[in-house]
Amino acid sequence: xxxxxxxxxxxxxxxxxxxxxxxxxxxxxxxxxxxxxxxxxxxxxxxxxxxxxxxxxxxxxxxxxxxxxxxxxxxxxxxxxxxxxxxxxxxxxxxxxxxxxxxxxxxxxxxxxxxxxxxxxxxxxxxxxxxxxxxxxxxxxxxxxxxxxxxxxxxxxxxxxxxxxxxxxxxxxxxxxxxxxxxxxxxxxxxxxxxxxxxxxxxxxxxxxxxxxxxxxxxxxxxxxxxxxxxxxxxxxxxxxxxxx
Amino acid sequence: xxxxxxxxxxxxxxxxxxxxxxxxxxxxxxxxxxxxxxxxxxxxxxxxxxxxxxxxxxxxxxxxxxxxxxxxxxxxxxxxxxxxxxxxxxxxxxxxxxxxxxxxxxxxxxxxxxxxxxxxxxxxxxxxxxxxxxxxxxxxxxxxxxxxxxxxxxxxxxxxxxxxxxxxxxxxxxxxxxxxxxxxxxxxxxxxxxxxxxxxxxxxxxxxxxxxxxxxxxxxxxxxxxxxxxxxxxxxxxxxxxxxxxxxxxxxxxxxxxxxxxxxxxxxxxxxxxxxxxxxxxxxxxxxxxxxxxxxxxxxxxxxxxxxxxxxxxxxxxxxxxxxxxxxxxxxxxxxxxxxxxxxxxxxxxxxxxxxxxxxxxxxxxxxxxxxxxxxxxxxxxxxxxxxxxxxxxxxxxxxxxxxxxxxxxxxxxxxxxxxxxxxxxxxxxxxxxxxxxxxxxxxxxxxxxxxx
Numbered sequence: 214x215x216x217x218x219x220x221x222x223x224x225x226x227x228x229x230x231x232x233x234x235x236x237x238x239x240x241x242x243x244x245x246x247x248x249x250x251x252x253x254x255x256x257x258x259x260x261x262x263x264x265x266x267x268x269x270x271x272x273x274x275x276x277x278x279x280x281x282x283x284x285x286x287x288x289x290x291x292x293x294x295x296x297x298x299x300x301x302x303x304x305x306x307x308x309x310x311x312x313x314x315x316x317x318x319x320x321x322x323x324x325x326x327x328x329x330x331x332x333x334x335x336x337x338x339x340x341x342x343x344x345x346x347x348x349x350x351x352x353x354x355x356x357x358x359x360x361x362x363x364x365x366x367x368x369x370x371x372x373x374x375x376x377x378x379x380x381x382x383x384x385x386x387x388x389x390x391x392x393x394x395x396x397x398x399x400x401x402x403x404x405x406x407x408x409x410x411x412x413x414x415x416x417x418x419x420x421x422x423x424x425x426x427x428x429x430x431x432x433x434x435x436x437x438x439x440x441x442x443x444x445x446x447x448x449x450x451x452x453x454x455x456x457x458x
Numbered sequence: 459x460x461x462x463x464x465x466x467x468x469x470x471x472x473x474x475x476x477x478x479x480x481x482x483x484x485x486x487x488x489x490x491x492x493x494x495x496x497x498x499x500x501x502x503x504x505x506x507x508x509x510x511x512x513x514x515x516x517x518x519x520x521x522x523x524x525x526x527x528x529x530x531x532x533x534x535x536x537x538x539x540x541x542x543x544x545x546x547x548x549x550x551x552x553x554x555x556x557x558x559x560x561x562x563x564x565x566x567x568x569x570x571x572x573x574x575x576x577x578x579x580x581x582x583x584x585x586x587x588x589x590x591x592x593x594x595x596x597x598x599x600x601x602x603x604x605x606x607x608x609x610x611x612x613x614x615x616x617x618x619x620x621x622x623x624x625x626x627x628x629x630x631x632x633x634x635x636x637x638x639x640x641x642x643x644x645x646x647x648x649x650x651x652x653x654x655x656x657x658x659x660x661x662x663x664x665x666x667x668x669x670x671x672x673x674x675x676x677x678x679x680x681x682x683x684x685x686x687x688x689x690x691x692x693x694x695x696x697x698x699x700x701x702x703x704x705x706x707x708x709x710x711x712x713x714x715x716x717x718x719x720x721x722x723x724x725x726x727x728x729x730x731x732x733x734x735x736x737x738x739x740x741x742x743x744x745x746x747x748x749x750x751x752x753x754x755x756x757x758x759x760x761x762x763x764x765x766x767x768x769x770x771x772x773x774x775x776x777x778x779x780x781x782x783x784x785x786x787x788x789x790x791x792x793x794x795x796x797x798x799x800x801x802x803x804x805x806x807x808x809x810x811x812x813x814x815x816x817x818x819x820x821x822x823x824x825x826x827x828x829x830x831x832x833x834x835x836x837x838x839x840x841x842x843x844x845x846x847x848x849x850x851x852x853x854x855x856x857x858x859x860x861x862x863x864x865x866x867x868x869x870x871x872x873x874x875x876x877x878x879x880x881x882x883x884x885x886x887x888x889x890x891x892x893x894x895x896x897x898x899x900x901x902x903x904x905x906x907x908x909x910x911x
Contacts, residue, residue, distance in 0.1 A: 223491070223529075235557075256532035260557050400529055403489040404469050 214238045214345065217286035217293045219271060219330070220300025221257070222249045224399035225349065228414035229299060232422050234261030241286040241293065243271035244300065273300060273326035274318060279333055287337075294344040296334040298327055299392075301349065302367075303401050309363040316363060323367035328374045335382050335389070343386020347425060348375055352395050352433065355442045358453070379430045391431045392421055395438035410437050471521055476511045477770050479777030480839045481868060483516035483901055491529025491548065493635050495609050495897075503900040504631040506575035507550060510582065511780040511836075512868025513901035514630055519911045525635060527577055533557070534638065541643040542600065547577030547636045554643070559756070563643040564701070566598035570812075572761050577636040582865040583628035583825040585832075587677035587699070587760070590668075590817045594827055596627030597820055599641045604634035607893035611637070625888040627822035630864050632898045632907075633889055649712060650702035651677070651759040657746030661692025661791045661798070665831065668815040671698045677759070680813040681745075683738045684801060684835060691798050692791070694813070695745045699759050712755055724772045741810070773838055779868060781848060782834035784816055784827055785860035793858045794833055797851055801835065804847050811835035823885035826863045834866070845869055852878075864902065875906045 216233060220226035221242045234240055234257040242250045242257075250268035258264040269285035271278060286293050302319040309316045331346050338344035353361055354368030372391055379389035396402060397412040412435040424432035433439035469486035487505070495502060505515035505526045517524055527548035535544040541563050543554070551565050552572040558564075569584040578584075579595045580602065592598075601615040602623060612634070614623040626633045654675075658664045664680045671678045675698035682694035763769055770778070785793050794813070801808065812834045819828040837844060848869045855862065861878035862870055876882055886907075889896075899909040 252532055252534065255534050259533040259536045400490045400492075406470075 214295045215241075215290040215293045216295040216297055217241050217243060217283065217290070217334070219243045219273065219296075219298045220349070222246070222253045224299070224401055225394060225397060225414045225417050226297075226299030227253065228418035229297065229421055230257055231260055232418040233297075234263065234266070236422070237262050239263045239290055240266050241289045242266060242268040243282050243286065244268070245270065245272050273298075273322045273330065276326055276329040279330050283334060283337060292341065294338065296331065296338075296344075296346050298330065298348040301327065303364060305405075306361050306363055319364065320367050323364075324370040324374070327371055331375070331378060331389075335378055335387050338387045339382055339385040343388075345388050345390065345425060346375075346378065347390040347392065347421065349392045349394065350375065352393050352438050352442050355393065356446050356448075356453075376430070388428055388430070390421070390424055390429060392417075392424070393431065393433045393438065393442075395433065395435060395441070397434075410435060410441065469523075474516055474524065475777065476513060476515060476868065477509050478511035478780055478836070478839070478868065479770055479773070479775075480779065481513055481516070481901070483513065484520040485517045485522055485524045487524045487526050489526045489529060491527070491531075493525050493527050493530055493547075493605065493637050495605060495635070496523065499895065499897060501897055501899050502635070503898060504577065504581070504635050506548065506578035507573045509571055509574050510578070511866045513905065514582075514864060514867075516901035518899040518901060518904050518909060527635075527637075528575060530637065531575075541645060542640060543643055544638065544640045545576060547580075547639050548575050550575050551579070555756075558643060559646075559649050562645055562647070564646040564756075566642060566644045567592060567595040568760055570761065571764055572757070573764065576639045576641065580627055580636055580639055581629060581631045583820065583822055584865070585816065585827045587679045587814065589827055590672045590678065590815050591676055593817055594820050594822075594825055595641075596822050596825065599627065599639060601638075601640040602626060602636055603638035605637055606634040607895065607897040621888045622892060624822045625824075625885050625892075627820070628825040629822075629885070629889070630824070630902065631900065632896075632903055633892055634898060646701040648702045648704055648707035649756045650707035650710060650753050651699040651756055652702045652706060652751065653697060653699045653754050653759055654749060654751045655695055655697050655745050656749040657694075657742070658696050659693050660690065661795050664692055664694060664696060664813060665791055665815070667696040668813070668831075671696065672815060676700050678815065681741070682798070682811040682813050682833075683742045684798060684808045684811045685735045685738045687802055691795055691802070693742065695742065702753050706753055710753065710755075723775045725774060738810070773836075777839045778836050779839050779844055779848065780834065780836045780866040781851060782832060782863040782866045783851065783855045783860050784830055784832040784863070785855065785858050786828060786830040789830065789858040789860065793854050793860075794831060796854055797833060800847070800850060800854070801837070804843070808835040808837055823881040823888070824864070824879060826861065826865075828861070830860070832863075834863075849874070864906075867902070870906060872906050872908055
């Protein structure tokens with residue numbers, strides 16, 4: 214594959230970009246911090262057979278720049294055929310509730326920006342016969358919880374968008390994969406209490422690569438979260454009102 | 459307030475231990491993977507994968523800040539001709555093996571686990587089964603990038619800021635945060651090891667066997683049955699290895715590791731003296747006896763314990779102490795025998811004791827290995843009795859001009875440490891120049907160097 218990648222510098226994105234590089238996929242990195250992008254590009258060049266790994270600026274909070282970023286990736290890769298978006302914003306419920314500007318920015322990045330970018334890329338891929346769009350949503354978007362519904366809402370919107378994008382574009386050759394990580398130990402979640410079934414980025418990356426190869430439209434990682442969320446989605450509202458989670 | 463400052467402030471308090479699970483500290487751990495000093499001069503200590511056994515990566519005071527660098531693990535450059543690797547300090551040897559062994563490159567020196575970071579390998583100046591021939595890890599390092607106490611990034615190496623370099627190699631993280639490392643990997647012909655094992659009847663025979671093997675074998679090590687007594691003290695198995703040629707390795711495929719893990723703490727009665735006696739006896743029966751030669755995978759040779767995740771839980775909740783000392787060659791076998799006999803008399807069971815001959819010491823001020831013999835063993839933590847035993851062993855080591863390994867130590871007293879380290883004053887002078895306020899300090903440096911808690 215020839216992959217434009219948003220979020221490869223950290224966490225699950227770093228692990229997934231490495232997994233793709235190691236199996237020989239060509240990568241082009243997009244993101245806000247040029248210095249960080251350059252360091253991750255060097256890491257991926259050393260790990261995989263496809264060098265050089267280029268990079269260009271992209272801010273998920275600024276859709277006006279998306280076309281330029283995709284153009285840069287297209288040029289460097291000689292026509293991209295996949296977009297991966299692992300980047301996004303995170304905030305604890307109490308911080309987001311107390312800071313309207315931060316909440317607005319998180320909703321903007323996680324939903325609006327990511328949806329607009331994926332929509333634009335899907336249209337681009339459809340005109341050239343297809344490809345893959347893979348974006349990271351979250352189990353938090355599967356059911357509202359009082360403890361993180363603000364972050365969860367941004368991901369719920371993204372999950373519905375990706376589900377629809379897959380329905381709309383699959384017959385035009387564009388596969389869409391919605392990744393729903395459970396709790397994964399990354400810098401983003403460092404300092405939060407670690408629940409049972411916490412995952413590691415490397416394992417998530419392996420699960421995502423498998424799902425890509427099998428043409429899935431959705432994957433929970435670690436896999437057990439599929440069953441956990443099945444139960445949580447089925448919980449009666451009266452139960453959710455009572456429990457503190 | 460900067461991002462690093464805000465982050466450090468709100469980190470939750472957690473329990474933290476070394477691999478031996480004793481002692482237990484309380485710390486705030488920055489796991490962001492962007493190693494940076496918080497503003498305001500708060501003391502810090504770096505931490506990698508937590509494989510140091512004792513208190514080397516615990517904060518100086520309860521609730522202190524620990525900077526874990528395992529997420530700073532990017533490769534920044536690799537020269538496929540020379541094997542020169544430039545990386546962030548949190549890169550692990552496991553990752554180096556995964557990426558570079560298929561291309562024919564191996565860490566120049568490796569300790570008994572691959573789950574260590576490159577930064578920690580430098581800070582502890584780790585040694586391996588090839589010390590008699592190749593020396594310690596720091597001797598393969600060409601350049602380090604540190605964040606020093608004033609927050610500046612300072613490069614150092616064997617010729618650049620040499621004193622800072624020599625104080626940092628083996629300096630247990632007390633000169634600055636190591637953020638980048640450039641080292642030379644070793645070219646190998648295959649991931650397979652030609653291994654010879656042979657039973658030896660006693661300590662003298664073991665030392666002679668190690669000496670005899672040193673010239674022809676890049677990797678040597680001995681395993682000692684700690685529970686053998688009297689005339690059999692020091693009996694064990696001599697192992698020597700070298701990288702197999704492609705011809706010798708032909709047709710073999712590396713096993714895909716099935717990661718076993720110890721899911722819970724073992725009950726405290728499990729590792730009782732009788733069980734240990736049997737374990738040691740069976741191991742000796744299995745691998746002892748006449749010379750055997752076979753080809754084994756690199757991980758079975760170098761990292762047998764990595765096959766069992768969280769094996770430190772086998773010692774139960776109370777944890778264990780690891781003791782490793784080195785004695786100069788001139789001391790001969792007698793003090794080693796004295797140490798083994800003292801352990802036997804105390805009933806301080808050990809899974810296995812490892813013995814290894816070391817080559818010349820490096821120039822780094824606090825580097826552990828010296829020309830002579832090193833002995834490593836572990837013992838269940840039994841409170842005051844264990845501490846007293848280790849002080850006793852230390853007295854033997856000091857009397858013969860030896861020293862202990864700080865990556866394992868949790869017990870040694872400051873006055874004993876000072877007597878073990880002939881170059882401690884030189885090291886202190888360099889440290890004081892770069893970090894006059896001792897901003898980089900740990901529970902270990904409080905204990906051994908008298909740093910403020």
